[in-house]
Every structure is written in C-alpha cells, then in structure tokens.
Amino acid sequence: xxxxxxxxxxxxxxxxxxxxxxxxxxxxxxxxxxxxxxxxxxxxxxxxxxxxxxxxxxxxxxxxxxxxxxxxxxxxxxxxxxxxxxxxxxxxxxxxxxxxxxxxxxxxxxxxxxxxxxxxxxxxxxxxxxxxxxxxxxxxxxxxxxxxxxxxxxxxxxxxxxxxxxxxxxxxxxxxxxxxxxxxxxxxxxxxxxxxxxxxxxxxxxxxxxxxxxxxxxxxxxxxxxxxxxxxxxxxxxxxxxxxxxxxxxxxxxxxxxxxxxxxxxxxxxxxxxxxxxxxxxxxxxxxxxxxxxxxxxxxxxxxxxxxxxxxxxxxxxxxxxxxxxxxxxxxxxxxxxxxxxxxxxxxxxxxxxxxxxxxxxxxxxxxxxxxxxxxxxxxxxxxxxxxxxxxxxxxxxxxxxxxxxxxxxxxxxxxxxxxxxxxxxx
Numbered sequence: 001x002x003x004x005x006x007x008x009x010x011x012x013x014x015x016x017x018x019x020x021x022x023x024x025x026x027x028x029x030x031x032x033x034x035x036x037x038x039x040x041x042x043x044x045x046x047x048x049x050x051x052x053x054x055x056x057x058x059x060x061x062x063x064x065x066x067x068x069x070x071x072x073x074x075x076x077x078x079x080x081x082x083x084x085x086x087x088x089x090x091x092x093x094x095x096x097x098x099x100x101x102x103x104x105x106x107x108x109x110x111x112x113x114x115x116x117x118x119x120x121x122x123x124x125x126x127x128x129x130x131x132x133x134x135x136x137x138x139x140x141x142x143x144x145x146x147x148x149x150x151x152x153x154x155x156x157x158x159x160x161x162x163x164x165x166x167x168x169x170x171x172x173x174x175x176x177x178x179x180x181x182x183x184x185x186x187x188x189x190x191x192x193x194x195x196x197x198x199x200x201x202x203x204x205x206x207x208x209x210x211x212x213x214x215x216x217x218x219x220x221x222x223x224x225x226x227x228x229x230x231x232x233x234x235x236x237x238x239x240x241x242x243x244x245x246x247x248x249x250x251x252x253x254x255x256x257x258x259x260x261x262x263x264x265x266x267x268x269x270x271x272x273x274x275x276x277x278x279x280x281x282x283x284x285x286x287x288x289x290x291x292x293x294x295x296x297x298x299x300x301x302x303x304x305x306x307x308x309x310x311x312x313x314x315x316x317x318x319x320x321x322x323x324x325x326x327x328x329x330x331x332x333x334x335x336x337x338x339x340x341x342x343x344x345x346x347x348x349x350x351x352x353x354x355x356x357x358x359x360x361x362x363x364x365x366x367x368x369x370x371x372x373x374x375x376x377x378x379x380x381x382x383x384x385x386x387x388x389x390x391x392x393x394x395x396x397x398x399x400x401x402x403x404x405x406x407x408x409x410x411x412x413x414x415x416x417x418x419x420x421x422x423x424x425x426x427x
Contacts, residue, residue, distance in 0.1 A: 071115030132182025322361030349375020
C-alpha cells in the first residue's frame with residue numbers, strides 16, 4: 001500500500017549538509033575572486049608549475065632520471081630553456097589556449113628529439129583541457145595531433161623501449177582523459193548557465209505577471225469605486241437639491257429627503273468598507289481578520305437601485321422581456337452599466353428628464369439592454385472622459401458583447417446606451 005511519510009522532508013525542503021554547504025560557499029568565493037582578479041590565480045598556477053619543473057630539472061642534472069631520459073648529456077642551458085618553454089606560456093592558457101599550445105609544440109619537439117624527456121612536457125595536457133573547455137572540437141582535434149607528434153618523434157629516434165605503440169597509446173589515453181574532463185566541465189558550465197538564464201527569465205516573467213496583475217487589480221478597484229462613489233454621490237446630490245427646495249414649503253418632504261440621504265450614505269459607506277476590507281490583509285495590530293464579505297450586486301438589487309434614483313428626482317421606467325437566467329458575472333455587468341447610465345443621467349440630463357430601461361433576455365445567457373433618457377442632447381462628460389464609458393466597455397468585452405453610447409437620433413432628445421451580450425459559449 002502506497003503511503004506518504006509525513007516526517008520525511010520534501011526534496012526542495014532538504015537543507016544541505018554543513019560540510020557540503022561550506023565547500024560550496026568556499027568554492028563560490030574562490031570563483032568570485034578569480035573572476036575579479038584572474039591574473040592572481042594565473043600567476044600562482046604558473047609559479048607552481050615552474051617550481052615543479054625546476055625541481056625536475058635539478059633531479060635530471062643530478063642523475064636521478066637516468067631510467068627515464070634517453071640522453072643524459074643534454075646541456076643544462078637547453079634543459080633550463082625547455083623547462084621555461086613548458087611553464088611560462090601557462091600564464092596565458094585561459095585567454096589564448098591555442099596560441100599557448102602552438103608555442104609549446106616546438107619546445108616539445110626539441111625535448112623529444114634531444115632525448116631529455118622532461119616531465120614538464122605533460123603540461124601540454126593542461127592546455128588541451130583548456131582548449132576542450134573553451135574552443136571548438138575541430139581545434140581540439142588538431143591540438144591532440146600536435147601533442148602526439150613529439151611522442152612519435154621520440155619513438156622513431158630512440159628505438160622501441162618501450163615500443164612506439166605503447167608510447168603513443170599512453171599519450172593518446174592521457175590526451176583523451178584531459179579532453180573529456182574539459183568537455184565535462186564545459187557541459188556542466190553550459191548547463192548551469194542555462195539554468196541561471198532560465199531562472200532569470202522566469203523571475204523577470206513573474207515580476208511582469210505580478211505588475212500586470214497589479215495593474216488589472218488597480219483598474220478593477222478603480223472601476224468599482226467609480227461605480228459606487230459616482231452613483232451614490234449623484235443620488236445624494238439630487239436628494240439634497242430636492243430637500244433644499246422642499247424645506248420652505250414642505251418640511252415633511254425635506255425630512256424624507258434627509259432620511260434618503262442618510263440611507264444612501266450608509267449604503268455607500270458599507271459598499272466601500274467591504275471593498276477596502278477585501279484589500280486589507282491584516283488588522284492594524286497584526287492579527288489576521290476576515291473581511292466583511294457580501295455578494296456583488298445582481299439583478300435582484302436592481303429595484304433598490306431604481307428606488308434610490310427615483311428618490312433623487314429622476315423618474316425611471318423599467319420594461320423586462322423574458323426570464324432572467326444569467327450567471328452572476330453577467331448580472332453584475334448589467335447592474336453596473338445601468339448604474340453608470342443612470343448616474344450620468346442624474347448628473348448631466350438636467351431638470352425634468354426621465355429615463356427608460358428596456359431589458360430583453362434571450363436563450364443561453366443572451367441579453368439586450370437599452371437605457372435612454374430625455375435630457376440634454378450634448379454628450380455627458382461622464383461618458384466622453386474619465387472611467388464611465390471605458391468601464392462599461394471593459395465589463396461588456398469580458399463576455400464578448402458590444403456597447404454603444406451616444407445621442408439619440410433626431411428628433412428625439414437625450415442619450416442612449418445600448419448593450420448586447422451574446423449567448424454563452426458551451427464549455
């Protein structure tokens with residue numbers, strides 16, 4: 001029976017061992033230092049191999065290499081020159097590995113021809129490693145031939161002890177190992193660079209997605225606040241104007257207007273509070289609190305919206321055809337478009353204006369909405385600029401619908417907003 005061990009940490013949650021973490025941190029620091037000051041490491045490595053070559057030269061002069069060298073009578077000056085020729089060029093092995101190998105090749109041929117057989121000749125393998133690490137395979141192939149040539153010269157000149165097949169085979173094996181190590185390191189570096197580049201691109205993409213999501217959220221919040229504040233303030237303004245005119249002749253009507261203003265203000269504050277509570281993650285004391293949630297407005301809230309508009313002094317007539325069987329998103333779109341259209345009528349239609357709302361529901365979620373008023377024929381500023389018309393168009397476009405807003409055709413007066421949402425696509 002398969003089961004999950006809750007006590008076993010996930011691979012991504014495992015912490016590196018202290019020794020491994022220390023080695024990785026130390027290696028990273030060495031690489032960073034080498035990247036900043038490459039000459040320091042090159043001087044140290046060249047000095048190390050130069051010292052090793054001079055020690056080997058001293059052993060040769062003291063007769064300690066009589067079993068390796070083919071000729072023990074090579075002049076000491078030539079031996080010193082050969083040792084320097086194998087080691088000094090290593091200073092440029094990383095920046096110009098091919099040129100370094102070409103510089104070493106005459107030295108290696110002279111070393112093989114003279115029979116000195118200095119061990120410093122093996123430093124060519126270090127150059128082969130850097131060629132495999134940095135240059136093409138074609139360059140690596142002719143580099144291998146250059147390294148094998150001195151061995152063939154030595155085998156031809158000094159006989160068959162050991163045999164030339166053994167000498168060339170051993171040297172070929174050494175070159176192959178150096179090349180494979182270089183190719184392995186190169187592949188690992190390319191893989192690491194690819195991972196870092198991918199991580200960088202993913203991080204950039206994530207930041208872009210966060211910015212786009214934040215921009216979309218800001219637009220949504222601005223649209224919601226525009227609908228809430230704009231509509232309710234327009235209603236409150238209409239109620240205040242009506243109450244002011246009724247105060248002198250009908251105190252009861254003025255009191256009703258003040259009650260309506262109070263109710264509308266509380267309703268607006270409640271909607272704003274719910275919107276802001278959703279945006280706030282934590283309370284001021286740092287204790288997480290659940291926001292006061294409420295459903296978004298729907299068509300069932302339309303009558304309350306129209307009652308508020310009527311109390312503000314705008315007569316509204318509503319006509320409905322068909323059965324409203326719409327999902328919540330489409331209902332919110334219709335509600336906000338009606339709210340925005342009536343708000344602009346309240347603000348810009350002028351006195352004695354009326355409004356008509358015609359709703360026609362079709363099959364599959366299709367719906368047609370027309371809001372007309374009998375106010376001034378000039379374009380309301382709320383529709384020609386700001387967030388009114390863009391907000392209605394954005395809501396409509398979410399469902400593939402169309403929205404038209406403009407003056408009514410002559411001889412009729414007023415403004416017309418026409419919305420159509422097509423049938424929902426089958427999932």
